[in-house]
Amino acid sequence: MTSPAYDLIIIGGGPSGLNAGVSARKAGLRYLILEKGVIVNSLFNFPTNMTFFSTSLKLEIHDIPFISHGDKPTRSEALEYYRRIVQSQDLKLHLYEEVVGMSPQTGGAYRVKTNRGVYDTLAVCVATGFYDTPRWLDVPGEELPKVKHYYNDPHAYIDQDVLVIGAANSACDAALECWRKGARVTMAVRSDRINDRVKYWIKPDIENRIKEGSIPAYFGTTVTAIRENEVDLQTPEGPLTLPNDFVLAMTGYQPSYDLFERLGIPVGDDEACQPIFNPDTLETQLPNVYMAGVACAGRQTSKLFIENTRDHGDIIVRNISEKLGIES
Template identity: 65%
Template sequence: MQNTYDLIIIGGGPTGINCGIAAAEAGLSHLILEKGVLVNSLYHFPVNMTFFSTSKLLEIGNTPFISHSDKPTRREALEYYRRLVEKYQLNMRYYEKVLSMERNEELLYHVQTSKGDYYANSVVVATGFYDTPRLLNVPGEDLPKVKHYFDDPHPYVGQKVLVIGARNSACDVALETYYKGAQVTMAIRGEAIHDKVKYWILPNIENRIKEGSIKAYFNTEVLEIRPNEVVLKGPEGEFTIENDFVLAMTGYQPNYPFLQKLGIEIEPEGDCLPVHNAETLETNLPNVYLAGVVCAGARINKLFIENTRDHAELIAQRVKEKLVEV
């Protein structure tokens, strides 16, 4: 059968690339399907972003990650992963969205995409979580001025910006837009900035709030977003602030509808984990595996690139063993 592989990998991020490298080294034919660009999630990170992790911790495929400083930039990361794909000659298809997956009578998985049909003995789902923001689910969230991703501070110069959230991303965005000339307000559900905010960010944001440079409303939630204002609710009731842009840094989650569409079950309570064996990474579907941060479900701060690098080799060896058994 044409377009048949030992392993199909859904997702062309760092974990998907790592799985492709492990497959190649194990002698497995593979295909990586990516709905966007190479490392699509990283590409949509802020233009001037610097990683919290060191380049050493981000290395995959036993290939050194050389950066100008201890913590690499987004630009350096994009170049690193591009070179990995070239070095290992990974079989990757870009701008090809997976539409469905079914197991046929020959026990092969038929993966249908926006551009074609492919078949595989085994499948790895390495889709991460960054593509699916946690929504506020309030009226007006669909307005063009509402952003769940931050790219560059320049569009917000001289604008009234509301930043929603109290973790690293929200604090970083509030500071960066403030320093570029935005009038920044923060809406925070809790009573303080989150205590796990990075040590080099926390005192800065707390001092800007204390001096009044950034206005912060604590114990406050968003009720409605309007074209020129936002309705908030705090300890003293509802109030309205003038607003040009809303940057909702409320976090992200796995694409649960997509996982369920593939046939992967989701635990209904707790961390909403996609069902899988923690030791083998195999899901409720035979020969279908999870790899990377998607394994953590809603606990997105539990797994990272650096502590899931072993997933790729584990899965590749498992797939190879099963092929030998057949």
């Protein structure tokens, strides 16, 4: 086999993938970022009016200034920031190109297959996040078009009966925004209260709306079936059927374990289901295959964020450079 065309293929064009790309460019590695959607595809699918919990300073990568009008940047400002990074750093990036498989080659290299081509590389970095894969309800009717696992804007739900499932940040944001824009909102919450990790300026708001009866909430409740014009709940008091036009299933997300399986990345068999990797180098049990970003946490999606994984790109590129004998 001839020498691979790339030193590093980065799977995922989100904040962690772009971060690794900048690290690779600075180190002089031959690299390519493959993204199945748009730049920072997960952030693009965030709610239109979302504000980050972290400050812009904590979201900066490689000391590239993140300018925002307020202390907490908006989704729109974040999209602009990452677009500027791609352009100013002249990152090598293929959009709308999905990785479908990977196979080992002689000499410890890999062949990465996509829906558009094949790439030979010495190393691979998996930076796919978790927001692309919703946690399904697995109930009858979940396949109906009225069921949404992503929420973007309340305008579509004016004067509609909307059931919001969940009690974390996404669910509370969606419930409040839709209610304020004129939707008839009900919440179904599996636990006995609103999630303690809900943003501090959102939590009292949603709790007060529930207390005053503006947003009815059923705690200790699960959805058992969804139909065109109604939804069935199992509450502590027994079964309940509600009129319904839309279901916003804000039930959380998880890494793409299907992709991990196609790539051959081993995953732990405990509840967290974390990819198995060396915490010092981020290298998985597959030689020269690395994990980066929030996907490292597996199903513990509240453990890692953009702000506490910003060093992953440098860690990975440093390890690859050492193996290649390149001075960092």
